[in-house]
Amino acid sequence: MEIVKSKEQMKAISRGFKKEGYRIGFVPTMGYLHEGHLSLIRLAKCKSDRTVVSIFVNPLQFGPNEDFQAYPRDLERDIPLLEKEGVDILFVPEVEDIYPADYQTYVEVTHLSSGLCGAFRSGHFKGVATILLKLFNIVKPDLAVFGEKDYQQIRVVEQMVKDLDLDMEILRHPIVREEDGLAMSSRNTYLSSEERRSALSLYQALKFVERLILGGERDLTKIRELTKEYIESFPHTKVQYVEIVHPHTLQSVEEIRGPVLVALAVFVGKTRLIDNKIIDL
Numbered sequence: 001m002e003i004v005k006s007k008e009q010m011k012a013i014s015r016g017f018k019k020e021g022y023r024i025g026f027v028p029t030m031g032y033l034h035e036g037h038l039s040l041i042r043l044a045k046c047k048s049d050r051t052v053v054s055i056f057v058n059p060l061q062f063g064p065n066e067d068f069q070a071y072p073r074d075l076e077r078d079i080p081l082l083e084k085e086g087v088d089i090l091f092v093p094e095v096e097d098i099y100p101a102d103y104q105t106y107v108e109v110t111h112l113s114s115g116l117c118g119a120f121r122s123g124h125f126k127g128v129a130t131i132l133l134k135l136f137n138i139v140k141p142d143l144a145v146f147g148e149k150d151y152q153q154i155r156v157v158e159q160m161v162k163d164l165d166l167d168m169e170i171l172r173h174p175i176v177r178e179e180d181g182l183a184m185s186s187r188n189t190y191l192s193s194e195e196r197r198s199a200l201s202l203y204q205a206l207k208f209v210e211r212l213i214l215g216g217e218r219d220l221t222k223i224r225e226l227t228k229e230y231i232e233s234f235p236h237t238k239v240q241y242v243e244i245v246h247p248h249t250l251q252s253v254e255e256i257r258g259p260v261l262v263a264l265a266v267f268v269g270k271t272r273l274i275d276n277k278i279i280d281l
Contacts, residue, residue, distance in 0.1 A: 001083050003090045007098070007138050010091050014052075014140040022049040026141030028132060031055040032072040033081050036176035036184035040145040041085050043173050052139050053082055054091040056098065060106075060127030072186050091139065098134060106130045109156045109163070112250055116152045116243055116263050117274065125156050132157055136166060143169040147176065149183045151261060151276045155250055175275075177203065183275045190271040194235065199268045201234040202275040205242075209262045210279050218256050220244055231266055240265040240272070247278055256281070 004010045017024055025048030027040045045051050055078060062068035075092065082090055106126055112118075113125035136144070146154045158170050176184045181203035182196075191199055205227050212223055224242045231239050245252055247261040259280040266273055 001079075001087050001090055003079070003092060005092055005094065005097075007093055010052075010089070010093075010138050011140075013089060014138070017050050018140065023143075024048055024139065024141045025051045026054070026135075026139050026144040027051070028054045028056070028135050028144065030057045030071065030186065031078050032074055032186040032189070033078045034176075034184045034186065036147055036149065038081065038085055039176050040147055040173050041082070041087060043171060044143065044145045045086060047143055047145075047171065048141075050088045051086070052089040052091060052141065053087050054093070054135055054139070056091075056093055056131070056135075058127055058131040059095060060099070060130055061124050062127070063121055063123065066121075067187075067190075072189050091135075098131070107133050107160065109159050112152065112155050112159050115245070115250055115252070116241065117265060118152065120240055120265070125153070128153055129156055129160050133160065133164070133166075136168065141168055143171055145171045145173055147173050149175045149185065149275065151263065152250060155248070183273075185273065187271055187273065191268060195269045195271065198234040198236045199271075199273055201231045201237055201268075202264050202266055202273055205231050205264060206262055206275060206277040209244075210277065213256060213260075213279050213281070220253070220256070227262075227264075231264070236269045238267040240267060 014024060025044030027044050029037050041053060057071050057073060059068055107129040108126045109129050118125050146157060148154060154172055161168060161170055178184060180200055182199055208230055209223060209227055217223055227242045228239045231237050243263045245261050247259055253260055259278055261276055261278050263276040
């Protein structure tokens with residue numbers, strides 16, 4: 001595996017791959033890798049000839065009171081994991097290379113970014129869209145793989161690729177969970193043992209909502225209130241939102257007549273966790 005720090009070097013490598021006729025698969029990450037990330041890499045490898053993974057903790061997607069400085073980082077831990085998976089290129093740019101002093105251009109996907117996490121994390125998806133477009137322009141992938149745990153992010157990326165006519169494919173990978181159902185996340189490392197047990201409330205709440213809906217409950221206000229009560233019956237939990245939205249538009253539904261996305265954001269202690277599930281009638 002070659003480790004590349006310069007964006008100009010990464011561009012040159014990608015040009016070489018293209019010249020050889022290789023199909024490039026790309027997995028952008030913020031590092032501190034877990035099995036969820038590795039599953040994305042395996043899918044990328046299956047669908048491409050050369051695999052590029054980036055590790056870049058993007059300052060633009062963190063708010064002023066969020067955990068940019070504290071976000072877990074351990075490149076020495078990550079490198080052997082990527083080597084074991086047979087990754088060809090690890091791209092680890094510096095912030096100054098990605099956002100030089102005179103940087104002033106940003107990308108925003110308006111409607112899809114406005115609700116769910118976007119309603120509470122001002123500018124987050126503007127930062128996500130900006131860094132991903134930059135990485136796509138540097139790496140020139142034929143495909144990029146994203147996990148469905150960050151469902152809103154996937155929809156934002158899919159819309160950006162469509163709207164800006166990017167010549168690439170976005171592949172989705174289902175949420176990867178621990179044996180007890182907790183969605184894998186680098187932020188899980190923040191949880192104490194007691195908070196870790198309470199974090200299971202998210203997955204259990206999604207199953208609770210599924211039982212309600214499949215059992216015939218259609219009162220959206222009641223479903224949200226019962227779900228919030230269920231989650232907050234666990235210690236150290238505080239619900240930020242429980243939303244039931246259309247899986248494509250991410251707009252709130254007025255009634256449940258087909259597939260819906262149930263999306264949650266919950267603080268467990270000081271750690272903000274998200275999870276989701278599509279429920280199909």
